[in-house]
Amino acid sequence: MSSEYLPYAVDADSPMKESELAVLRRQFESEGAYVGVQTKFNYAWGLIKSEKRLDQQLGVRYLTEIFKQYPERRRECVYYLALGNYKLGNYSEARRYNELLLDKEPANLQARSLQQLIDDKVTKEGMLGVAIVSGVTLVTGVVAAALWKGLQRKR
């Protein structure tokens, strides 16, 4: 049950075909204002799986709406919100949601693996940030040194 219950992050990285997404969109639009939760979710999930950033954002938006509208679906939704935000690169948001879910379901495999992924990304970016900062310092240092030398030479 639990293994089938939620998709892994990997699933979110495999985009759907444009035609498939179009089917979901058509279904979503055809139901109008009284759209059912499943239809809305299907479209939102399809959007999150997409590679386009705008689609992903829209997907997260719909998920937020589902979260607000259907309290009985909130527990699931938190995971998708975490996943969506992870894909968007909003790691702090992703972590906020995911930690909430882990709080409720410490044994949730999907949430745990997502946690790892988020940590990894944050670490990588953090490393790069340090690298950049140090690189920039180095360059400025070199330039300053060069300037300094030049100035000295002029003198």
Add this chain to the structure above:
Amino acid sequence: MGTNSRDLQAFRQTVTATAGSLISPFADGNLPSSYHNAMTDITRELRKPTLQQKLFTFNSKTPSELVRSKLSTQEIRYRAVTFLPDEVLHDIPDAENTYSLFQGFQASLPEPETKKKGKKGPKAITDSNGSSSEVDEPETMTGLESDRAKLTHRLEMLGIRKNMASSEIRDIDMKIANLNAMRNIVLNRLASLEEEESQTEHEIVEVDNKIEDLRYDMAEGLVPGNMTDTGSDGSTPSGDNTFMSDSIYKKLPSPKSRKHRPYKRISMPILHEHFEPGTNIKELQTHNDSITALDFDVPFGTLVTAAFDDTVRVWDLNNGRCLGLLEGHNASVRCLQVEDNFVATGSMDATVRIWDLSRAEHYRAGESEENANDHVNLSDCGVHTLEAHVAEITALHFQGDTLISGSADKTLRQWDLQAGRCVQTLDVLWAAAQNSMVPSSDTSRWGASTGRGGDSKADFIGAVQCFDAALACGTADGMVRLWDLRSGQVHRSLVGHTGPVTCLQFDDVHLVTGSLDRSIRIWDLRTGSIFDVYGYENPVTAMQFDARRIVSAAGQNVVKIYDKTDGRHWDCGAGVNEGKGAVVEKVRIQDGYLVEGRKDGVVGVWAC
């Protein structure tokens, strides 16, 4: 190619971002697919020393995130829209769902293999059945097993789909309940609006009348002193009230007959159209005796009832109050019709009286006062008294200035309402003799009809209706005769009913008749043939139809309704669901607004 586009994509996404995101796509750019990307993420994760991780996890935001969230307006807007405050976020109820959203998602994806499976299924079964191929057994086993797994999966998916459908239905039910609740709220609002509307209209009429009176007085020069007073004092025109307070002034019985504007509703009430069919709108105890006739002008308008207690009462259907009595007949009224302000009543005293309700001084204006109206005599409404018949009036109908009355003296009379004179007399017996080939059988026919009924109740002329020069009358011999008023001749007789005709109505296509023979017949006016027939358990005493329904009273405590549009028969009235109520005698309908009068003098108003 796929990787290239993905790289470009990723590149475009992170132009605004820091070098961190710029470099990452190149780092795993050589990997073939996104799927592998994620997989490597996981495997790398496992190899990574935890110290390195811990070093940076205290950062709440990565550099790229920081830059994005602070710089791009689109990102900021997105964040505002998707932000969930903590109190909402932590409010997660423990709800049991029969399926997860993801399972629902999977189940709603189309299955490309379904057809293949469908083909395989029967084949596999034949394989298992065909025991001839013993050699292929091991291969078939594995095949069957994979088939079984697939089928199990499919069964699971089917279960999920089933759950989805059922929960969707529950969802819709909830929405319907919500919508119904909303509808009720709006319906109540509509009801109060209509009430207010009618009150306002009455006020307008009152004010109009006052204006008219004042103008009349001024023209007559009856209040010159007041006029000069207002002129010299410069006081407001209402200053003439100092002479006499407004309320007293209003109550003054004016000796001269002032011409008040005839009251006519400006707005159309539509409330009853939104009620559930069969909803009771009102119930009035009008008389203490059996209702003999009733009619109303418009939905929520004016109702006139007559009963065996020899009184004729006028009612306001809006508030259910009695507006007064129409007094003048010496015996009980057997038939009546209301059209605008005009009422025609036919009585057992052999006279027909025409009333104009707008002539009543107290009509409408007195409404705001107490229930004292119960005994208000509206006899000053009388316009004409039509006296010529020599026996009781059993049926009448008027349209425009023409009134047709049918009497127990076996004649029909045509009246000119402008002059109040009889312009033509039609002898039904004579016409019957003219049309009949064998006179002897004709007389036996009359005899048979009275014999069959065995009751003196059957009126000789049960119903009439006229339109321009066309006249239809139903008589005790079960015949319906169509007359031409210009020639005074019967031009068609409709034979079919086996008992006295008690009610009839026609429009431009059909003629509908009800009879004591317990049937309702619908005739085609062009061909004169029967279009439809249906029957009840008891004699039909009254019937009327509107655009959609044929309603009839058939000796039960409910009104029988036949819905012409969907061919449905149903009951409406106090007797529905084992309810109690007296037998319905008379029934009228207009635009789905049904009024029925019962044997105990109660009048019920229903929406249908």
